Amino acid sequence: MPTVSELLDAMDGIVHQPTQQHDDRVDLTVTEVYEIEAPGRVDFGGGELEAAELVAHDRTWRNDDDEYQWWHLDAGQYLIEYNERLDIDERAVLQIRDELRARGALHPTLHVESLSLVPLSVGGAGIYLKENARVSTLLAGE
Template identity: 50%
Template sequence: MADDAATFLEGFVHEETQVHDGGVDLTLATVERLDEGGAVDFGGDELAAVETSRVEPEARDGDDEYGWWDLDAGTYLVGYNERLDAEQSVFALQPRTELVERGVTHPTLFVSKLPTVPLTVPESGVSLKRNARISTLRSPIR
């Protein structure tokens, strides 16, 4: 099952940990703050991208190989280390239970490529480490 998704992915952080019977876990690479809203119209002639600024992770001590994002409440756009290229297949992308149990979520999407994904953080905030497994890519829908 998971092997189907894994064959379409590149950029694993640690494939042996990420690939399992339930799917393939995807890891956090980038976080962007939403600065100004975009625009969506009927025909697409007035489509405007949202303006964002990158949020940099910070080391908690000098020995940290990977930094942390300490995110306040709000919505962010997140990107993954992995790249998906599956033109003929559609996969379900959903938040991992570990994320949801901390009040953090993103929409479930059906994808052939990985977009940046809106991540919603609760009032209490959350700390996410670079390369944290935040989403699971489920087997193709046929």
């Protein structure tokens, strides 16, 4: 597993490094939330492979003087996109932050060398996410 410094060296688009960097991990922030508007296709041989049609989820202002908008996500499935980009040779472990899990949202733990869209499941009454919220974390080794 890469160290924190190796992760940081392999990343672009960090919103605020002093907040996102920790001794054992680097937090990732959300830049966009997508809904799946039309299904994709997956077949055995890959000849009929087709991407799903995505649409950006609406954002709203919580307060008139806010600098960033919010997503109100009802219970369901979404895809999230990060501000940060990663390009590293050694796989890193990507997992949901405890703050989201405690509020009924989760995504799978993944082993990644780059960052792409990640499925987010929201349960119960939903969740409010602010633009640039720290939603995931990349774990680091020693």
